[in-house]
Structure formats: structure tokens, C-alpha cells
Amino acid sequence: MLFNSLDFAWFLPVVFILYWFVCNKSLKIQNALLVVVSYVFYGWWDWRFLTLIFFSTVVDFVVAKQLLKETHSKKRKRLLAVSLVCNLGLLGVFKYYNFFVSSWIDAWQLLGVSMAPATLNVILPVGISFYTFQTLSYTIDVYKKRLKPTPQFVEFAAFVAFFPQLVAGPIERASRLLPQFQRKRNFDYTFAISGFYLIIWGLFKKMVIADNCAFFVNQIFEDPGRYSAIELFMGSVLFAFQIYGDFSGYSDIAIGVARLFGFSLMTNFTFPYFSRNIAEFWRRWHISLSTWFRDYLYIPLGGSRGNIWKQLRNVFVVFLVSGFWHGANWTFVVWGGIHALLFLPLLIFKANKTYTNQIKLSVKQLPNILVTFVLVCMAWVFFRADNISIAINIVYNIFSMDSSSLHFFYKTPKYILVSLITSLGIGVMLFYELKSMKKGNTEVTLGYYQALLIAVLIVFMGVYKNPSEFIYFQF
Structure with a gap:
């Protein structure tokens, strides 16, 4: 959904009313609403790619919880590696796979060797570079013990998919944005x-x-x-x-x-x-x-x-x-x-x-x-x-x-x-x-x-x- 579209012109006030006048009694319900509307916002473009956001969310939520429990250095590194491989792997396949294949073929052609391209017919998911880096900041900070992981999945899902900055940033740090989902928000007119x-x-x-x-x-x-x-x-x-x-x-x-x-x-x-x-x-x-x-x-x-x-x-x-x-x-x-x-x-x-x-x-x-x-x-x-x-x-x-x-x-x-x-x-x-x-x-x-x-x-x-x-x- 585009900020400069009629769709967003009606989407925003509807969400605003639901958020402040219907769900304002409960922080958990407000966060759950933000997850739902954020998924609607992103899925408006192509609902199939919601699976990528959900996958990254689940992986990093689970990894962070395990990092909190694990004290062994090598096992902690393996857990961090799981997050890095999963997130950067998705980014690599959807954004860079065809580029690397084409570059490899071009390099061999300079030596006179002809190769058939084996590219993938995939669409680049909107905003994947942004939310991938945002969720990586969470697991890295938890690994470095700069941040304690949240036990609430809905809070974390809202942090990853928060619709205002989901598609093109700013790329927020978990240490700065996540705590805002954990405390009660009161409407401030100014x-x-x-x-x-x-x-x-x-x-x-x-x-x-x-x-x-x-x-x-x-x-x-x-x-x-x-x-x-x-x-x-x-x-x-x-x-x-x-x-x-x-x-x-x-x-x-x-x-x-x-x-x-x-x-x-x-x-x-x-x-x-x-x-x-x-x-x-x-x-x-x-x-x-x-x-x-x-x-x-x-x-x-x-x-x-x-x-x-x-x-x-x-x-x-x-x-x-x-x-x-x-x-x-x-x-x-x-x-x-x-x-x-x-x-x-x-x-x-x-x-x-x-x-x-x-x-x-x-x-x-x-x-x-x-x-x-x-x-x-x-x-x-x-x-x-x-x-x-x-x-x-x-x-x-x-x-x-x-x-x-x-x-x-x-x-x-x-x-x-x-x-x-x-x-x-x-x-x-x-x-x-x-x-x-x-x-x-x-x-x-x-x-x-x-x-x-x-x-x-x-x-x-x-x-x-x-x-x-x-x-x-x-x-």
C-alpha cells in the first residue's frame, strides 16, 4: 500500500479510530491490532510475501529466547548463525541470486566459455532489505547481551512489521523501538x-x-x-x-x-x-x-x-x-x-x-x-x-x-x-x-x-x- 494512494487515505483513519477508540483499554490488544493492520498494509501489495516476514519473525523470536537461556559460547554462536543464515539467505535468494548467476556467466564468457543461465523467476519482495536488517539488529543485540529478548511474540511481531516504516525505514534498532511496544501509549494531541x-x-x-x-x-x-x-x-x-x-x-x-x-x-x-x-x-x-x-x-x-x-x-x-x-x-x-x-x-x-x-x-x-x-x-x-x-x-x-x-x-x-x-x-x-x-x-x-x-x-x-x-x- 502506498502512502500517496487513496487506499492509504482511508486505511489510516480507520486504523487510527480502531487503535485509540476501540482497542485503547489493552496494550496487548493494541499491539495485536498493529500486527494485523501491518500485515494487511504489506499484503496489499502481494499477500504471498507475508510468509517471509512471518518466517523471519518466528526464527529471530525463537533464537533470541534460546540465546537468553544458553551460556555456552559455541552454542550461542551457532544460534546467531541460524538467524544470520536464515535472514541473509532469504535476502540473497530473492534479491541477489540472479545477479550472482548472471555475473558468473559473464565472467566465463570473457574467457570464451558459454554457459546457459539458471536464473529464478522471482519478484523482489518490497522492503526485504529494511525489515531484514531491523530484525537482525534484535538477535545481534541479544547475542551481545545489549538487550533482553521479549517473551511476548505479539510485541516482537509488531516491532518487525510495524507498518509506518516496514517498507522503506527508518531501520529502527530493537533497543529503541521494541520498548515502545512494551509500555502503555497515551494519546498526546501535540x-x-x-x-x-x-x-x-x-x-x-x-x-x-x-x-x-x-x-x-x-x-x-x-x-x-x-x-x-x-x-x-x-x-x-x-x-x-x-x-x-x-x-x-x-x-x-x-x-x-x-x-x-x-x-x-x-x-x-x-x-x-x-x-x-x-x-x-x-x-x-x-x-x-x-x-x-x-x-x-x-x-x-x-x-x-x-x-x-x-x-x-x-x-x-x-x-x-x-x-x-x-x-x-x-x-x-x-x-x-x-x-x-x-x-x-x-x-x-x-x-x-x-x-x-x-x-x-x-x-x-x-x-x-x-x-x-x-x-x-x-x-x-x-x-x-x-x-x-x-x-x-x-x-x-x-x-x-x-x-x-x-x-x-x-x-x-x-x-x-x-x-x-x-x-x-x-x-x-x-x-x-x-x-x-x-x-x-x-x-x-x-x-x-x-x-x-x-x-x-x-x-x-x-x-x-x-x-x-x-x-x-x-x-
Whole structure:
């Protein structure tokens, strides 16, 4: 079920009424309701894949209970291995099996050996990368004795399948989200209203900014050879805003919906395009994933301990795995590798923690912000392109100094209208973020949100019959 669909427009208020007015007398009944509606929410797409969520839930619930009882080191490691194999095994089969098979065949073809592909005709389950990592955090934390397992299956099932962030995050830690299912929730009007505002803001980002950016981005990346250097560069910039509006918009809606039910989810984005270097960008972009890799991969590998070569190795491993997490395509691996290369000089010269303070814009900082943004945009080309060859050609042509005009954006009145809506949407978003940074918070006036709601509704009236999916659904 899509957040930007009519289905969700009636689903949310129905669940809200049941949750606060019918099931409010019992915490257990509220949690059970959340499990049921979360399964309905996910099964709306394809009910068959509910078995995968249920399987992961049962495996990790049982493993965690056994970890609590078991004291023998080797047996505890075997139990953890069961969770890792089951969860990563499902992820590997459904997301990466065909990729590995195709890559293996391509490698042999380079040596002149022809092989018949043995691929599987499977559909990638929506959100499998997100809920797999979320449930893994639970068993790993229990294994590390940082968290006690819950004895209540319904609580744990609600944690794994919690519908606001089930499909595209934020990827919550069990230590943070699970306790919220274990204590009574009381309706807080102020908290709920702040959630409603976030939902409007997220819909604005998705429907007014991201979907209008996609109008140009899709055409440019489908046939990049038709366009001039300036148009290709504009395409990369528009994709940067598209993916930010799309993904951070989803996160805002997820956080807002969770607040309606008395839950607090972690912030997933904090003004990433105002970052002053790549290290700061990754502290501000997809925070739930970057911190997950930091805590469950980078630090176990040794983190910043050891000599510089081990540190460089750890950085490369994390970025490459992060890229591969995004999709079964070499373009994502290269995208991760590019960010690793951009990060390495900062690590070598110990500048990776230079900007850990709140952003305070100044003329002095502007060049760093612009350079970082351009580097991020060039890396996004590899993320968006269908293959590495196309991405390389786009980047090459961007720097070809082609002096052709920006004719693409002004073909017809429709193009002009979409250009104006896109520019206005991006301008509103940047103004809002600048204002938020200055205030040190993300609260704005009610009238501002009313204006956003009107803009969303205007766009919604034209696209509700065929709402576009969120980009990160494919991951």
C-alpha cells in the first residue's frame, strides 16, 4: 500500500479510530491490532510475501529466547548463525541470486566459455532489505547481551512489521523501538499534530518535488545521448532532489504516522545537501542505514582502530556493502566505491570528523557545500543509470563543455508548467530547511503546512488514479 494512494487515505483513519477508540483499554490488544493492520498494509501489495516476514519473525523470536537461556559460547554462536543464515539467505535468494548467476556467466564468457543461465523467476519482495536488517539488529543485540529478548511474540511481531516504516525505514534498532511496544501509549494531541504536519510535509516532498523531478529525470536517463552537457548535468541535479524528496519524504510520512499512534521513530535525514564534505553527508543521509553499518559492520571489522591500511579497508568494505545493499547491480557497487574514494582523503588527513557541529551557513562555507553537492550529484549518476557504461558516458559528456542550450525544458507549455512547479517545490523545501537550521528545529507555522496541504491536494487530484511508487521500494 502506498502512502500517496487513496487506499492509504482511508486505511489510516480507520486504523487510527480502531487503535485509540476501540482497542485503547489493552496494550496487548493494541499491539495485536498493529500486527494485523501491518500485515494487511504489506499484503496489499502481494499477500504471498507475508510468509517471509512471518518466517523471519518466528526464527529471530525463537533464537533470541534460546540465546537468553544458553551460556555456552559455541552454542550461542551457532544460534546467531541460524538467524544470520536464515535472514541473509532469504535476502540473497530473492534479491541477489540472479545477479550472482548472471555475473558468473559473464565472467566465463570473457574467457570464451558459454554457459546457459539458471536464473529464478522471482519478484523482489518490497522492503526485504529494511525489515531484514531491523530484525537482525534484535538477535545481534541479544547475542551481545545489549538487550533482553521479549517473551511476548505479539510485541516482537509488531516491532518487525510495524507498518509506518516496514517498507522503506527508518531501520529502527530493537533497543529503541521494541520498548515502545512494551509500555502503555497515551494519546498526546501535540505529538499527534506534529506527526500530521510531518505527513503533509512528506507528501509535499514526494508528490510536488520528487514526482515532478522524475518527469525530466526519466526522459534524460532513458536516452542520455539526445541531450547536451548542461541538460545532463541538470538531470543529475534533478535526480539528486528527486531521490531526496522521495526518500526523505517517505521517512517524514513514516515518522509522522508513527507519531499518530504514540511512537517515536529516529530521524533519517538532516539537511544532507548542505553538507561540507562527504563524511558529513553520510552523517546526514539515510542515518538509520549508515549508523547500522557503523555499529554492525564497521566497528566489528575494527573501525578506526589499527593502522591506516586497516582503516582504509574497513571504509571500503562498508561503502561497497552499502552500495550492494541498495540493489543487485554493479552500478550500486560502483556508487558505493565512489563514495569510499571520496571519503578516503578525509580519513587519511583525519578530516572525516571536521564537521560534526550544527550547520551554520556562511559565505566561507558555501564553496565546500557546492563542491560536496556536485560530487554527490556525479555519484548519483551511477546510482540512477541502467549500467556502468551509460553512467560513464553521461559523466564524460557533462564535462565535455558542450555549449548547447537548455532547449529540453521548454518544448511545450506542459514542460514549462512542470519546470515551474519543480522549481517552486525545490525552492520551498530549501527555504524551509534554511529556516529550520536557523531556528534549530523543524517546526513551522500552521499556515505554512496548510499551504503545503493545498499544493499536495492539487497535485494529488491529477495523479491519485496511478500514484507513483517510492524509489526505495525496489531496495
